[in-house]
Amino acid sequence: MTVLGLDLGSRAIKLAALHKGRLVAATSAESGFEPHRQAEAMIAPYQPARIAATGYGRHLAQKHFAEKVITEIKAHALGARHHVSACQTILDVGGQDSKVISLDTRGQVSQFQMNDKCAAGTGRFLEIMAASLGYDLPEFAAAAATSEQSVPINSMCAVFAESEVVSLRNRGFAPADIARAIHLAIAERLVGMLERIGLRGEVVFSGGVARNPFLAKILQEKLGRPLHIPPTPEITGALGAALFLEATL
Amino acid sequence: MHMVSCASLSTKQMQIKNEIHIINLTFPQRHETFRHSTTGNETIARSATQKQKTTHNRSKGMSEPFEIKADTALWASLDMDVERFKNVPPTLTQAFTSIFLSQQNRPEKMAYFDEMISNIFSGRIQEMVDAKAEGRPVIGTFCVYVPEEIVHAANGVCVGLCGGSPGSIPDAEKILPRNICPMVKSAFGFKVGKICPFFQVVDIVYGETTCDAKKKTWELLNDYVPTHVMEIPQMKRERDKQLWVEEVIDFKSAIEKQCDKVISNADLQNSITVLNGKRQALQRLNGLRHHTPSPISGRDMLLIQQIAFYDEPERFTEQVHLLCDELDARIKAGNAIAPAETPRIMISGTPMALPNWKLHNIIENSGAVVVNEESCIGTRYYKDTIDTDGANMTAMLERLTERYMKIDCSCFTPNDDRIDQVIREYRASGAQGIIDYTLQFCHSYNIEAVKLRRACEKEGIPFMAIESDYSPEDVGQLQTRVEAFLEQIQG
């Protein structure tokens, strides 16, 4: 039987389908107003299946269809270790939050930190900044990669940064240079989170923001070590939930 | 279908699904104020009947629905904003019912403490009004460094005024900056909005110079209620002790003046004995609570420690001992509040003032039990007693000061005693992990968490620091953190 892992985030629902231990499908969709209905529609093609849930909406999922729930922290730990078995540090940057997780050599969570109170350092922040420069997300990263200019950005608060972008543009800075500065500022913040918790072992970078190649590049430079990015980085949590359930069967 | 295997879901996981009730007391903003007109006679008549009502005999068998009682006439007599405040008891009744009364297999002797909550805005306030009528002033405090033995010796009534509700914060934010501790804002807002009967009943407030938020707020609070300030040093050297003793002596004079009574040696001796007794009762209770499996829930323990700040000390002590006797028997009979395998969590950090039950509720709804509070509304209040050796007033005041100097608030530097104390309490309570709780913008506890984390890492103690305020917004995030921490502990 298929084992499904669902990660019900505040903005998107991600699904990972396992068959005999192998990832056979991965999908994602906007959460919408009724996340559990959206999730049910996503599950439908795989029925009959056994389902585990994680993410913000995990308890809601348990009410409706999931037989097991685990937190995002544990789910990411399992998902990341599935990709890189020596992983001991995880950086996950999703739409609404970012987290760093530190694992012991056996893969057990030893410490974690979540930034979920402010938009800075999340996918949402990147979206707002891209939009204020008139880019979509791929263009935003691509433009940043073309710049070599340093522009000082003072504010990492999503509210203030937006007006700062406007004022930088008014002062004549090129959008690509501003884009680069924003990426650098976010990277700085994420590196700070990682250093606080302490970098150990192999590092996995997951979450939708891991698809941003420029951010990944400067993070690797700043950290001075390679980052492992799963092929579908946003389903790491969903995959972890599915793996968890499979292990209990 | 897979639903079959759902039967194997542990009850613990089922509990997690329970919705988390968070107290979001709403105080509608003040519109056209309408007051009940109260004649003086009515107030006196009520006062007589209320007296009987506060004898705390819960009639067994008849299960009347729990209710936090209102007394609009009493509130009006205290110049409260009755229109706004009258929504509070129903909201709080609801929160209390769902958080506390929904628990299974609670100790029976919790009935007294439930009754104290039921009477919190009526009967207990009436008692204070009556005390005032007998010439016993009510002194409000905000910190466990203010020596209540002295208030007791002067025949005054001492009441803790720390605020734990989000409802009064908008009132405070009209005046105070937003980015300060919610406890300070909540308390200040209660006074400014006239929406706390305790604040309305006090004659004076005795503040102290612990953290900046409080120290500077006293200057503003003085516009609303006479506010005295006791200087608490920031270090604990010999010269600080000298200053501290002098401050205690000044405090005594101010209280004597307020209460119009000179404290005799015998008065102080007696009050020290009474309050030592209260602290010892709480020590006994906490000791019993440390038993695995827990004979009492963390929320009930928090509640009792909160009530300690507004109940009459001798009555409270007696009731705590009665509860202890029951817990003793429960332990012998193997009657626990949760199975032995329930994860045990200790809290350290900033105080949780009434009705701040947020974190305990989240933790215990996630299938764990809270087994200790290293907090001012917790062990910091009762871990030390006063040496009763003092032969004369000077010696007694010195012994008293020495006891107060043992309180290990993060406002002090260095404060390594606290780190050791946290580890000691962790071991004594049989906890499996520590959740350190910092109220938002409380810098000293927030920074001290760094040292605490290091110490815990060294000792191999699972540790998680969280920062929160009174708003319900971060409940989902806290729930995730707490559950992830429990997963971490359980491996």
Ligand code: SF4
């Ligand atoms: S935390 Fe410090 S300042 Fe606050 S009540 Fe306790 S001892 Fe006083």
Ligand code: SF4
């Ligand atoms: S919790 Fe911290 S900031 Fe708040 S009143 Fe106590 S010491 Fe001050």
